[in-house]
Amino acid sequence: MSMNRTTGLRINVAQLLKGPTGAVRRLQLYDEIDDLDEDLIILAPLTGMVTLIRTADGILVTAPLRTVVELECSRCLEPFEGELKLEIEEEFEPSIDIHTGARLPVRATEQDATIIDEHHILDLTEVVRQTIFLALPMSPACQLECAGLCPVCGKNLNEGRCQCAADDTDPRLEVLRQLL
16 A cells, blocks of 8 residues: 555556555545636635555545535525535546556446546546535525525625515415404
8 A cells, every 4th residue: 555645636547557456545635626617616725535446347436525615605695615525436447458458348337537548547537526516515505694685675684684674474474464
């Protein structure tokens, strides 16, 4: 088992492919992923420990990773920083036999994102990109107590009350109020 540091999502795995099943390589990952996707605003490098394990068919990658992205609060629409914890567990398969140089058949179920290229480079870019999108919260909130926007004038209620008449009555209960 060896441990190194990598500053990219493209990892040369030729030596590991030559090794026996069960061989392990660990890498401390630190990568500026600013240009990963135009729909993401990345605020901190991607960091974590990447473990590469030689399997009978290829290389299993496991990695708990962290980064910080800019999110928009679903209540007040203000941008805020959100830390993302990612868990990657993916098996990559070689496209070339490491010993003979012959092309290997790629299973129809395999995605291009999990193929080790002809230069024995394992590229985590697409897997990381997809994992980040899956880790994004569905309704991000800048704070637990975010008051959101006034439904009448649109003022951010975290900055104070607005001048709108406060009618907190649930419209579904209006019939009950008329009875009283």
